[in-house]
Amino acid sequence: PxxxxxxxxxxxxxxxxxxxxxxxxxxxxxxxxxxxxxxxxxxxxxxxxxxxxxxxxxxxxxxxxxxxxxxxxxxxTYTGSASAQLILSASHTDASCNGANNGTATAQITQNGVAPFTYSWSPSGGTNATATGLTAGTYTVTVTDNNGLQGTASTTVGQPETLSGTQSQINPVGGNNGSATVVATGGTPGYAYSWTPSGGAAATATGLAPGQYSVTITDSKACQTTLSYTLVAPAASVQSVSVPPDGTYSAGQNLQFTVTYSAPVTVTAGGTPSIPLTIGSTLRQANFVGGSNSSALTFIYTVQPGDVDANGVSLGTAIDLNGSTMTSGGANVVLNLANVGATTGVLVNGQQNQNITFPNP
Structure with a gap:
């Protein structure tokens, strides 16, 4: 000057x-x-x-x-400005995941002002030109220049919808034939899947046995969510009961009944399963004799002397466990009998032959 x-x-x-x-x-x-x-x-x-x-x-x-x-x-030389306000704008980057705190907001001075500038973000964001660590919401920045002029600008940080999935499943029947499916929603498309303890890396896991499973979904921005499944095999049930052929059975002969289940059945010790069997007016038991770990279980009753039934034997309505267990796929089986064959022609005559002595003339 x-x-x-x-x-x-x-x-x-x-x-x-x-x-x-x-x-x-x-x-x-x-x-x-x-x-x-x-x-x-x-x-x-x-x-x-x-x-x-x-x-x-x-x-x-x-x-x-x-x-x-x-x-x-x-x-x-006067380095101030006759303007009473800074002109600025604000831009942002959205949070990568729903609920994440990695969004940003940046202030840009577009007109007026003399450096250096100070920045103040609200409700959070710090005192730099770029605010970091932001969750979804609206943020306002106030900028003050070296001469005390001020300006404000706002921007809204967004976020994707919550990453989730729609679940469905098919329970296994008699083996490792179950499946589980997830349809991913929300997040940012470009999904990857990981099933545990088994099931592969597709949206549908196949070849599953009864048990607990989970799938982790990862979207294109590394957001993750985990969903759980419980696959339970339906209880094995009786499909049919075969009975002895029609005829008259004498003492010492066997009456054999075969119970066919919908899946292999394991019979454990602790007792012997049996099927109630009525001969005449007497209640008997046809006992389990074999077929564990298969779907066909065999029960036999041996006709005793004195057993008589001229109208056909009849079976009870369910298997008695008598202290044993019968399971399939780790679950107890249904004990009720179904589709029992006709027994009206299964007759019993267990009486011993009587010798009649005629007197001499």
Missing amino acids: GCRPCSTARCVPTAETACIPCSSPEAGRLGTNAAGPGRLAGQTELERLRRSPKQGNNMSSGVFRTWVLGGIFALV
Whole structure:
């Protein structure tokens, strides 16, 4: 800056200075605040005028101002702006997963302002130009420049829908023939699947036995969710009961019944399963004799002397365990009998032959 008498000054404005004659209306508005002729006004007064919207509106447009000091003028490089507000915008990146806190927001100054700038984000985000660690929501930044000018801008951080899946399953029947399926929803498409303890890496796991399974879904942005399945084999049930052929059975002969199940059945020790059998008016038991770990179980009753039934034997309605267990796929089987063959022709005559002695004539 330089100072010359108003009457002799030849002011030449440049890109960094501006000139205002002493007779200019602005000269009177600016006033003086110097320690003596030929000295610039104090910084306090300069700051006050620069930040005052009223003074700023009264001053000519531009970023440079001239101070008049008791009959002389001074050329002053004034690096402030007549604008009372910064113009800025804000952009963002969304959170990668629903509920994640890795979104960002960035402030961009588009007009006015003098560096350095300070930043303040709310309701969170810190004091840098870019706020990080954000969850979904709207964020506002206030920017203040070196001259105290301020501006605000807002942006909304988004998030994808919750990653989930629609589940379905087919329970195994008699072996490892169950399956489980998941249809992924939400998140960001581009899904990968991982089944445990077995099942592969597709949306449908096959070849499953009864038991607990889980699938982890991972989307294209590494978001994950895990779903659980419980596959339970339906209890094995009796499909049919075959009976002895029609005829009359004598003492010592066997009546054999075969119970066919829907799946292999394991019979364990602790007792002997049996089927109630009525011969005449007497209740007997056809005992289990073999077929464990298969679907066909064999029960036999041996006709005892004195057993008589001229109308056909009849079976009870269910198997008695008598302390044993019968399971299939780890689950107890259904004991009720079904589709029992006709026994009206299965007759019993267990009486011993009587020798009749006729007297001599």
